[in-house]
Amino acid sequence: MDFTYDDQPTAFVAVVRERVALDALAAFYDRAYRAVLEEVAAAGLAVTGPAFGWYRDMPTDSVDLAAGFWVDADSVSSLGGGVEVVELPGGPAVVGTHVGSYDGLSGAWAELRTWMSDHPAQMRGDFLEVYVTDPSEAADPSQNETRLVLPIVP
Known part of the structure; x- marks a missing residue:
């Protein structure tokens, strides 16, 4: 896999954020994405990017995780149902792309x-998995594309 330095833009994202046990990640993602899509539509916002997981700390037996989508919002807000629009900070990052099943992440x-x-480089302390390929539309999980984004301190 190839990795490069890239400057990530600051963006608004709609997320559900919780501390999640590692063995409950799949259930959390399913619930969070469903809630975000419902609340974003109800608020009249549009999804502008793929699904992602924003790991706010390094996983141990659990992790502070925000899951959601980029949206066309222009400010921070609460949408209801545990969904919030927050600012995802931009800046320098190391980026790579994994092609394959999620088991290979x-x-x-x-x-x-x-x-x-x-x-x-010094890590900022958080990292993202951007699920470029929608797994519900992928005929072959070995072709899933996931972008790994590791923010670093400038």
Whole structure:
């Protein structure tokens, strides 16, 4: 996998944020995405980007996780149903793309950590998985495309 430095834009995103046990991630994602899509539509907003998971700290047995979508909002707000529009900070990041099933994501992150050992940079403390391929539309999970975004301190 190839990794590059890239400058990420600051954006507004609609998310559900919770501390989630690692063995409950799939159920959380399903519930969060459904709630975000319902509340965004009810608020008259539009989804402008793919689904993502924003890991707000490093996972142990649980993780502070926000799951949702980029939206066309222009301010922070609460939409109801536990959904909030928040600002996703931009800035420099290391970015790579994993093609394959979600089961391979831990290996992709391990590759990124190895790459980082040869390209020193200080991590900001959070990271994102951007699910470029909608898994409900993918005929073959081995073709799922997930962008790994590791924000770094300038």
